[in-house]
Amino acid sequence: MATPLNLEEQEQLDQVKHLWKKYGDLITWALLIVVVAMAAWNGYQYWARSQAAKASVLFDAVEHAAQSGDMAMLERTFADMKDRYGRTTYAQQSGLLAAKVMDEKGNIDGARAALAWVADKASDEGYRAVAKLRLASVLMQTKAYDDARKQLSGSFPTQFQPLVADRLGDIDVLQGKKADAAAQYSKAYKGFEAGSQYRRVVEVKLNALGVDPQAGVLPAAGIAAPTASAPATGGSK
Secondary structure, three states: OOOOOOHHHHHHHHHHHHHHHHHHHHHHHHHHHHHHHHHHHHHHHHHHHHHHHHHHHHHHHHHHHHHHOOHHHHHHHHHHHHHHHOOOHHHHHHHHHHHHHHHHOOOHHHHHHHHHHHHHHOOOHHHHHHHHHHHHHHHHHOOOHHHHHHHOOOOOOHHHHHHHHHHHHHHHHHOOOHHHHHHHHHHHHHHOOOOOHHHHHHHHHHHHOOOEOOOOEEOOOOEEOOOOOOOOOOOOO
16 A cells, blocks of 8 residues: 655655656657667767778778789779768778879879879878878879979878978979979978988988088078078978
């Protein structure tokens, strides 16, 4: 037999009923939103894992085509990757790999298109930076120097800035702008860690221009290369 409520318990029950009458619908909707959000999140996670698993299988096909030199298969599998799994990391990796092989095989247009796609679509800023640097190199091969510079404009992650400066220096050399090239190479030289291979390569480029990176002077042109007190303009390789 139920025990009758005392006065205090009855007041508490009445208060709960009043609050539920006033806020019950709001609480119900809030709980419903939370449940739906959790279901949507779990669904997205499942979809993302499924996409990544399928993309990894297709990436194996891209790698196989690249290793075998089957250009028709490479172009077909990369196109499938873009259409079906374009938002995955595997698609970005496929674009860089496809562009590398196409460039080696002399398909400059194909390499340029693949790199432009990665530079435009990649969600990871590292992949975008790599794609822009490589695209600049491809454009330099066709003497599209202004377009190459455009790829190196804008912001880059800090670790890529010395590479951008080095690449800009390469463009300046090809255009006969030795003083500008010295400025960019000097910036790149200072950005690379001491003893790194990239720094040694840049040092060779500076020496070819008559610059001692330690002294910062360009004797041949009679122009002082940038020092700590006179920073150069430009980017990294």
